[in-house]
Amino acid sequence: RMVGNDAALSARLLQVANSPLYRGRVEIDSIQQAVTRLGLKMVRSLVVSLAMKQIFQASSDALDRQFRKVWDESLQVAAISRVLAGNVSELENEQALLGGLIHNIGALPILTKIDERYGFSADADMIDELIRELAPDIGERILRHWNFAESLANIPTACQDPGYDPGPFPTYADIVLVARLQNLAASQGIQDDWSAIPAFAKVGVESEVIIVDVEGPAEEIAEVRTMLEG
Template sequence: MIDENQFLQKLNDAIDHNRITLPTLPEVALKVRDAVEREQSSANQIADIIASDAALSARLLQVANSPLYRGRVTIDNLQMAVARLGVRLVRSLVISLIMQQIFQATSDLLDAKFRQIWEESVEIAALSRVLAANTDHLDKEQAMLAGLIHNIGALPILAFAESHDELLEDAEELDRIIDALSPRIGQRILEMWDFSESLIRVPANFLNLDYTSEGEMDYVDIVLVARLESQMNDNGSIDATTLSQIPAFVKVGLEPEVNIIEIEGVADDIQNIEVMFIS
């Protein structure tokens, strides 16, 4: 069994000496985020920034015309998409869409693992968006992004594992290392990306069932409950008594007996989100 602290020390050393590079946000995402935060940029200006990335432009138009976001008139240009959706929604969608690029395998050896983590993240994102839609103070698009990035700390671990045959040959050990180290690495990545504190807390705490948010529920609560709901869908029910003792589940306010997937309209929304991100 690999020593976690020793592995983390080696991983941090590799990152510090540029032998392993932490994932970075593409320039187009940074420019869109900065433009929206300045609050003086027009829809046309933001559309011009997005237009510099042909693949992202096509994906955003596709999403704008998807069942989740489309209106009565088909959107056929970026200016119309930004004007229709609004700049803040576009900012969230741009970063969310770019996550799919970041979760790309660095080698054929790890392709299946990258794909597994991405598909799990998309499911959590879809459930998180549904859960946040029922709150007054959380943004459902930010909740979706929180779901997509909750396990982003796994990416440099997987990249580093390429040079450790003992990890590549032992899937259970690799999963254990990811669970142990992903929170710290994920927090470091989002701090480097200058994400908001409300999102930085997500990768840092997504495995902490004892997490207790201050005041109203936050995005960590949402992602924790989304993960529990996903586990219940995959592995059957979790004991109601167990759920009632998890602070996040209590704060979100779901009844332990309720399967969120069975609520009318939820399954369709989740399927539409999965179609957006899994191709």
């Protein structure tokens, strides 16, 4: 009922439910059918996605560009995470997607505070440095305050630590860690030696492979990205 009262969210649910990733034999036109087809975890991801997109309205072009940069990275990491999780039987695709969406959520309050304090005079390099230093801890605190499960709440800090290795079984933080590094390699050409990073072996990705360049996964990632962008 709450979903049905939000026109923007209702429209997104119907759009995604009828997208190539979820489309069934018959096009659906009711919110109840959309929720049934997508499942509650995907609905949750879409709610978070819409909220994050609407939460920040910058007063300057410089800050708006920074937000778009953070948002674009979050979408791409989420798309890669969902595809990676498809090869890990212990993990769920939609939870991995949500993990990717929220991995840098700590950047949003930082951008909001900078906007309030500096406005048009905000410096891009200063913003990047603040996000790099502060966003992981802030993000984890936000998710814990919102009572996210431990498997998701630790993602903002864990995905920044190449040595993260809580045990022999893959976690959502492992997925997002690999997805974040894959995105850096593909978008910025930043690819260090990944062979010693435990998450790659647990997720089942060869350390020298950039999956966004591999036919098959690349198309899947593009499909998920298109779905998230609406």
